Amino acid sequence: xxxxxxxxxxxxxxxxxxxxxxxxxxxxxxxxxxxxxxxxxxxxxxxxxxxxxxxxxxxxxxxxxxxxxxxxxxxxxxxxxxxxxxxxxxxxxxxxxxxxxxxxxxxxxxxxxxxxxxxxxxxxxxxxxxxxxxxxxxxxxxxxxxxxxxxxxxxxxxxxxxxxxxxxxxxxxxxxxxxxxxxxxxxxxxxxxxxxxxxxxxxxxxxxxxxxxxxxxxxxxxxxxxxxxxxxxxxxxxxxxxxxxxxxxxxxxxxxxxxxxxxxxxxxxxxxxxxxxxxxxxxxxxxxxxxxxxxxxxxxxxxxxxxxxxxxxxxxxxxxxxxxxxxxxxxxxxxxxxxxxxxxxxxxxxxxxxxxxxxxxxxxxxxxxxxxxxxxxxxxxxxxxxxxxxxxxxxxxxxxxxxxxxxxxxxx
Amino acid sequence: xxxxxxxxxxxxxxxxxxxxxxxxxxxxxxxxxxxxxxxxxxxxxxxxxxxxxxxxxxxxxxxxxxxxxxxxxxxxxxxxxxxxxxxxxxxxxxxxxxxxxxxxxxxxxxxxxxxxxxxxxxxxxxxxxxxxxxxxxxxxxxxxxxxxxxxxxxxxxxxxxxxxxxxxxxxxxxxxxx
Numbered sequence: 001x002x003x004x005x006x007x008x009x010x011x012x013x014x015x016x017x018x019x020x021x022x023x024x025x026x027x028x029x030x031x032x033x034x035x036x037x038x039x040x041x042x043x044x045x046x047x048x049x050x051x052x053x054x055x056x057x058x059x060x061x062x063x064x065x066x067x068x069x070x071x072x073x074x075x076x077x078x079x080x081x082x083x084x085x086x087x088x089x090x091x092x093x094x095x096x097x098x099x100x101x102x103x104x105x106x107x108x109x110x111x112x113x114x115x116x117x118x119x120x121x122x123x124x125x126x127x128x129x130x131x132x133x134x135x136x137x138x139x140x141x142x143x144x145x146x147x148x149x150x151x152x153x154x155x156x157x158x159x160x161x162x163x164x165x166x167x168x169x170x171x172x173x174x175x176x177x178x179x180x181x182x183x184x185x186x187x188x189x190x191x192x193x194x195x196x197x198x199x200x201x202x203x204x205x206x207x208x209x210x211x212x213x214x215x216x217x218x219x220x221x222x223x224x225x226x227x228x229x230x231x232x233x234x235x236x237x238x239x240x241x242x243x244x245x246x247x248x249x250x251x252x253x254x255x256x257x258x259x260x261x262x263x264x265x266x267x268x269x270x271x272x273x274x275x276x277x278x279x280x281x282x283x284x285x286x287x288x289x290x291x292x293x294x295x296x297x298x299x300x301x302x303x304x305x306x307x308x309x310x311x312x313x314x315x316x317x318x319x320x321x322x323x324x325x326x327x328x329x330x331x332x333x334x335x336x337x338x339x340x341x342x343x344x345x346x347x348x349x350x351x352x353x354x355x356x357x358x359x360x361x362x363x364x365x366x367x368x369x370x371x372x373x374x375x376x377x378x379x380x381x382x383x384x385x386x387x388x389x390x391x392x393x394x395x396x397x398x399x400x401x402x403x404x405x406x407x408x409x410x411x412x
Numbered sequence: 413x414x415x416x417x418x419x420x421x422x423x424x425x426x427x428x429x430x431x432x433x434x435x436x437x438x439x440x441x442x443x444x445x446x447x448x449x450x451x452x453x454x455x456x457x458x459x460x461x462x463x464x465x466x467x468x469x470x471x472x473x474x475x476x477x478x479x480x481x482x483x484x485x486x487x488x489x490x491x492x493x494x495x496x497x498x499x500x501x502x503x504x505x506x507x508x509x510x511x512x513x514x515x516x517x518x519x520x521x522x523x524x525x526x527x528x529x530x531x532x533x534x535x536x537x538x539x540x541x542x543x544x545x546x547x548x549x550x551x552x553x554x555x556x557x558x559x560x561x562x563x564x565x566x567x568x569x570x571x572x573x574x575x576x577x578x579x580x581x582x583x584x585x586x587x588x589x590x
Contacts (some may be wrong), residue, residue, distance in 0.1 A: 071488055072528060073478075114439045114447060123435075124440070129436055173536070183433060183435060185431070193587070196448075196450065202448060202531075202532075203525055204524070243526075257452065259452055261450055261451065261453070262452075262514045264520070267513055268508075268512050268517070278499075278574055280579070281578070285580060287580065335549070355463075372579055372585075376584040388504050392580075394584075
């Protein structure tokens, strides 16, 4: 697999890159080539690959989003590989996805956002005009209302990606929605904003105007660049602390109305069915939650010794106040070290040194947010809501570290 | 229940404001029409046209049954019929008949998002007809009952009053010893 040519010709560069990719696929070849670079055996070193216009990660890094096989791959969810994440930000390329009719390809020069309905001045805005306005950047977690929905069942998903991976954290940049609603002149009696996307099914949600005036962002940027197509390019709503579905992507219409429109995704879906047969509606708010990502389901500790136990905590209501960890199945809890700065409604990394002594251990984390809300147990959630509410599961998640170091889902 | 007075107060405060940045241009009627039709539960936005279950049966067979099954019992796509009386059981079946609170939502969703592989394919009379057929399969309207902009919002859905406001935080409040 070693490529000894050093020509600057593009075609040969390209073939070298192909060889490198093949080397990555085959494993050993590339390792040999890399070792050659640093070999102190008297032979000259080999140049690395040339500078490139848009970066790629190392071919050794394999973390990818997971999704179920589907006959309709344009709709469904893909899950962020939380166990492979470090720090608090999710790369845009690994941000979870939930689409209903595929990802549209939108030319931003042709795209318009129209604000209409109960406004004095119905407005049509280009993306360039929106980018001209005063902007803000906020690091915010985005979580699907159905994240961890599998945890309601007795038999749950095997790893943290598949059970908690519909949550990701990015820095979002855009214009406060309040600014644009003021520009359009919301009329007396306008109480709701009906947001609609430009995807094939024109996904829509009703959003109370009070929230729109409070802190909703009309975002065009994510992690220092334009939104990815899968994240709503060129415009989307970012609603701090509210379930992902309401954060309408590919936004092209905001209609101000005096009533909620009772869209499919706020009646048939994203409503929480209770044991008595009633269902909670407009359950936008995401609550405090945490999960240990290492060690977590599917991983194996190589043997007894000292480890850094780590995970992520977040709350839709503000900052994480503290995170407590148990390594004895919930009998005792200790406070984990929390990474500063703790940003409101953002992934907050916690860490705790832990000595695995080679005996079975049941571990979990419990987040407390700045409102005093304590992440509840799964049992407490089920006692209050039964097992058919589908959405908004935020229960404490237990993993079992077995004597041989393998980690499994306690509920599995 | 959802029309909180606080929201109205915010809106009132907004109304007095004038544009500061002067961005964008006036949206034209044509632009707004081009955004399609969002339907309110009171029927606002419903277009002209009408349909009956009898007419909808054929359209359903041609356009919908592939995913939802011959009798709308569900296949690759979800069931659209049945489930009434199951919402408070261990195995609730949430369908148009058992769960959806407004017939207007069915119209809105079929119109904007169905059929899955060709969303927006159906013309308004076809949407009225398909919606009438689905409602008829659920025993909500008769076979010959005409659905149009006037009659559809008046359809009484079985689970119309089945929804309650969000009471959270219902668990997870700070307790002693935690």
